[in-house]
Amino acid sequence: MDLLDTFFNVAVLRRSLPMLLDGLVLTLQLGAASIVAGLALGLIVALLGLYAVKPVRILMRLYIDIFRSIPLLVLLIVVYYALPFVGLRLTSFASAMAALTLVSGAYTAEIFRAGIQAIPHGQFEASAALGLNQRQTMVDVILPQAVRIVIPPLTNNSINVIKDTALASVVAMPDLLKQATQAQALTANPSPLIGAALIYLAFLWPLVLFVSYLERRYSKGRSA
Amino acid sequence: MSGYVSIRGLRKFYGTFQALHGIDLDIAKGEVVCIIGPSGSGKSTLIRCINRLEDFDPSGEIRVDGTAVVPGKALAKVRAEVGMVFQGFNLFPHLSVRDNVMLAPRRVRGTSRADAAKLADRLLTRVGIAEQADKFPQHLSGGQQQRVAIARALAMEPQVLLFDEPTSALDPEMVGEVLDVMKALAGTGVTMIVVTHEMGFARQVADRVIFMDGGEVIETGTPKQVLEHPTESRTRNFLGAVLNH
Numbered sequence: 001m002d003l004l005d006t007f008f009n010v011a012v013l014r015r016s017l018p019m020l021l022d023g024l025v026l027t028l029q030l031g032a033a034s035i036v037a038g039l040a041l042g043l044i045v046a047l048l049g050l051y052a053v054k055p056v057r058i059l060m061r062l063y064i065d066i067f068r069s070i071p072l073l074v075l076l077i078v079v080y081y082a083l084p085f086v087g088l089r090l091t092s093f094a095s096a097m098a099a100l101t102l103v104s105g106a107y108t109a110e111i112f113r114a115g116i117q118a119i120p121h122g123q124f125e126a127s128a129a130l131g132l133n134q135r136q137t138m139v140d141v142i143l144p145q146a147v148r149i150v151i152p153p154l155t156n157n158s159i160n161v162i163k164d165t166a167l168a169s170v171v172a173m174p175d176l177l178k179q180a181t182q183a184q185a186l187t188a189n190p191s192p193l194i195g196a197a198l199i200y201l202a203f204l205w206p207l208v209l210f211v212s213y214l215e216r217r218y219s220k221g222r223s224a
Numbered sequence: 225m226s227g228y229v230s231i232r233g234l235r236k237f238y239g240t241f242q243a244l245h246g247i248d249l250d251i252a253k254g255e256v257v258c259i260i261g262p263s264g265s266g267k268s269t270l271i272r273c274i275n276r277l278e279d280f281d282p283s284g285e286i287r288v289d290g291t292a293v294v295p296g297k298a299l300a301k302v303r304a305e306v307g308m309v310f311q312g313f314n315l316f317p318h319l320s321v322r323d324n325v326m327l328a329p330r331r332v333r334g335t336s337r338a339d340a341a342k343l344a345d346r347l348l349t350r351v352g353i354a355e356q357a358d359k360f361p362q363h364l365s366g367g368q369q370q371r372v373a374i375a376r377a378l379a380m381e382p383q384v385l386l387f388d389e390p391t392s393a394l395d396p397e398m399v400g401e402v403l404d405v406m407k408a409l410a411g412t413g414v415t416m417i418v419v420t421h422e423m424g425f426a427r428q429v430a431d432r433v434i435f436m437d438g439g440e441v442i443e444t445g446t447p448k449q450v451l452e453h454p455t456e457s458r459t460r461n462f463l464g465a466v467l468n469h
Binding site for chain 2: 120122123125126128129130131132133136140141144145148
């Protein structure tokens, strides 16, 4: 009974639910915005990294390697607490979105690069022989095939982005986790934290199952 | 006099390995030329240089209908006039058979969707697979896929068709249907340059047979001259090995 009152205190949960839902909305907004921006950034970086002139290719490689190496929490704190010293003051949402997008963009670029490189060379040759230019080859021939390959890893990356939004709470963004810790302080009861954990699970578990489904379907499509 | 396709001093290096040793070749409009030779002789490399899928040494020159095949706008023009059929078909797996044929006319020529569809259906009828137009390439047999690839190349109404071992990846029972389509094409006035191991096709259809070995043209002449009365010992050895197995 004690345990239930401590961790699943219904009264506390009910009282803190509006706060948690506010936080959830912000978490989903941050996650969605960062995923979309990261996808766009990643696609551009992947294409530049594959087809631009050499100095640009090297820059893209550097970007990808740096932002895959740096811990997201460190990057977030640098953006939020260090950049103001050079006059760049971002809101907590903007800081979190910038950090998440930069890191997600680096991973997404690697995923797109692998997807494009998995397309057989003959597809490029057939396109060239027909007189398609480079942009038409990409848009009409290569990317439609590459996207099918990269959907499972991209979905996986999107799950990671949503999970990592929780780090935004350290720059005082009132996301789901931040709201939960505040509700916990307010009510002197950890039930809001458990509630937040369950909400994360409720959103992400189906996505995890979806990735498994995509991967199964994709591997079947390959062998058939 | 230089030909419709004119090749002068064509050299190709892979690192330090020289794949083509200064090829000179003229091919007339409407001519059907078969290039034969052992694997590694440079025959595929040669035709891949004609639409510049392979870069070549700048000391040499290739012209198609007078236009030099150099990177840039001119290359786009040449590629629109020169169709290619590959050993491995290289159909677009995410597009239906009809869409495979329609893509280049729509994007490169700006043909309307309706006109491109009509063109595709006409060409698919011509290669004998009109009823497969809505299927995807992977649901077709190899012979059918290669016929789609020929229709796709024809959709650009090319003046020159390059065939890079078009039947080498096919099961034996499907070689005939592809060769039949190619024979029918040979009578239409399109210039055909065919890298092949099908000596029967070369004998029946070619205006000229070219034997290559070691990155050089060793012998060239009518099918009768090259296939039946070769003057070079390397040609005789190759034909002996091919015909007696």
